[in-house]
Amino acid sequence: MRLGKAPSSKHKTTKFLFVCVSILGAFLIVDLLWASSSSSSSSSAYRSIASNWPRQGSQTFVVPKGTGKQDKKDGVHERVLSATFADLPGPQLKWEKMAPAPVPRLDGAAIQIKDLLYVFAGYGTINDVHSHVDIYNFMDNTWGGRFDMPKEMAHSHLGMVTDGRYIYVVTGQYGPQCRGPTAHTFVLDTETKQWRDMPPLPVPRYAPATQLWRGRLHVMGGSKENRHTPALEHWSIAVKDGKALEKEWQTEIPIPRGGPHRACVVVNDRLYVIGGQEGDFMAKPGSPIFKCSRRNEVVYDDVYMLDDDMKWKVLPPMPKPDSHIEFAWVIVNNSIVIVGGTTDKHPVTKKMTLVGEILKFQLDTQKWSVVGKLPYRVKTTLVGFWNGMLYFTSGQRDKGPYDPTPRKVIGEMWRTKLSL
Numbered sequence: 001m002r003l004g005k006a007p008s009s010k011h012k013t014t015k016f017l018f019v020c021v022s023i024l025g026a027f028l029i030v031d032l033l034w035a036s037s038s039s040s041s042s043s044s045a046y047r048s049i050a051s052n053w054p055r056q057g058s059q060t061f062v063v064p065k066g067t068g069k070q071d072k073k074d075g076v077h078e079r080v081l082s083a084t085f086a087d088l089p090g091p092q093l094k095w096e097k098m099a100p101a102p103v104p105r106l107d108g109a110a111i112q113i114k115d116l117l118y119v120f121a122g123y124g125t126i127n128d129v130h131s132h133v134d135i136y137n138f139m140d141n142t143w144g145g146r147f148d149m150p151k152e153m154a155h156s157h158l159g160m161v162t163d164g165r166y167i168y169v170v171t172g173q174y175g176p177q178c179r180g181p182t183a184h185t186f187v188l189d190t191e192t193k194q195w196r197d198m199p200p201l202p203v204p205r206y207a208p209a210t211q212l213w214r215g216r217l218h219v220m221g222g223s224k225e226n227r228h229t230p231a232l233e234h235w236s237i238a239v240k241d242g243k244a245l246e247k248e249w250q251t252e253i254p255i256p257r258g259g260p261h262r263a264c265v266v267v268n269d270r271l272y273v274i275g276g277q278e279g280d281f282m283a284k285p286g287s288p289i290f291k292c293s294r295r296n297e298v299v300y301d302d303v304y305m306l307d308d309d310m311k312w313k314v315l316p317p318m319p320k321p322d323s324h325i326e327f328a329w330v331i332v333n334n335s336i337v338i339v340g341g342t343t344d345k346h347p348v349t350k351k352m353t354l355v356g357e358i359l360k361f362q363l364d365t366q367k368w369s370v371v372g373k374l375p376y377r378v379k380t381t382l383v384g385f386w387n388g389m390l391y392f393t394s395g396q397r398d399k400g401p402y403d404p405t406p407r408k409v410i411g412e413m414w415r416t417k418l419s420l
């Protein structure tokens with residue numbers, strides 16, 4: 001919907017909608033005033049962010065069909081979908097802002113082991129990538145323990161998984177902007193902080209789905225070296241206590257749909273691959289800095305599962321397509337909980353649309369639901385769960401309650417009490 005143009009007085013529907021938008025706009029101004037005054041005057045770290053979100057009902061703000069598209073010269077509004085069209089209704093949660101990470105991170109990786117969240121790599125800016133690990137301690141809610149990654153390790157879009165002590169780090173993008181992936185693979189012993197090499201992947205992959213399952217490290221999907229072309233290949237290698245038990249990766253059943261940025265979860269001896277996309281930004285041909293240029297992306301709501309049959313089964317889809325969620329999930333009480341992400345681009349403006357909900361997949365009933373709203377829409381969050389509290393840090397947040405397109409790369413850490 002276009003704001004700032006007078007509605008046609010002949011058009012009752014349009015006029016009514018204009019009034020609605022004006023009221024919503026007034027609410028937004030009040031919200032902004034409230035938010036700025038509360039952040040400057042509030043001494044408590046706690047604040048409900050409920051009023052940062054557009055009111056219920058504004059989320060699917062579509063001008064009714066029936067009169068067709070009018071010529072702009074008539075001063076009649078085009079029938080356009082609200083920018084926030086993809087938001088889903090869900091409970092408001094009370095969020096607490098914790099200590100921010102030492103650096104902002106986009107497309108980083110995270111692994112929780114007991115009371116520690118290890119946060120790896122990521123872009124600081126598009127021209128600057130991190131090559132170190134920061135650690136958040138859930139016991140005293142502090143950051144610390146920074147240590148370096150190996151020089152040859154990728155800086156973003158990694159595959160990563162732990163057995164509870166060793167962290168396996170597979171392939172990923174090497175360098176800033178839209179450089180391609182490396183096949184290098186490593187293992188970190190979190191007790192000694194020692195890194196070791198692992199057999200490299202047969203070919204480099206960008207943001208592949210990665211998990212440990214039945215004694216084997218599985219890597220599947222992702223994009224090929226150009227960052228954009230979806231890859232279907234699936235490999236595994238036997239591992240134990242941070243060592244590969246085989247010299248080479250073995251070929252496994254290909255995944256029905258390739259592409260990067262999916263959640264890959266093993267729970268109750270089953271392997272799930274959730275959401276993700278086909279396509280991604282690519283390096284501009286000939287650019288010496290591999291400058292990122294946008295390409296078509298399609299985001300999916302797919303859920304695939306492997307069990308004893310070793311054949312991919314298709315499970316009920318997510319409430320909406322969701323990508324950039326590879327480290328944005330936790331398992332709580334027999335449910336997979338997913339925080340934020342990106343969904344389909346806006347059909348008219350073609351802008352990227354971020355996700356502002358926490359989604360839940362209950363494993364016994366195979367039902368999806370919306371657990372609640374985040375403080376803002378955000379992608380590539382790094383998520384942990386400790387003592388009844390859901391934590392998220394890092395990623396890229398939206399421009400504001402009414403603009404779900406990406407803006408600031410953040411290091412903020414937030415938590416909320418989770419009750420499923």
Ligand SMILES: *[C@@H]1O[C@H](CO)[C@@H](O)[C@H](O)[C@H]1NC(C)=O
Pocket residue numbers: 332333388418419420
């Ligand atoms: C998980 O289930 C237990 C037992 O029913 C319950 O006490 C606990 O609050 C649940 N945790 C969450 C986060 O919902």
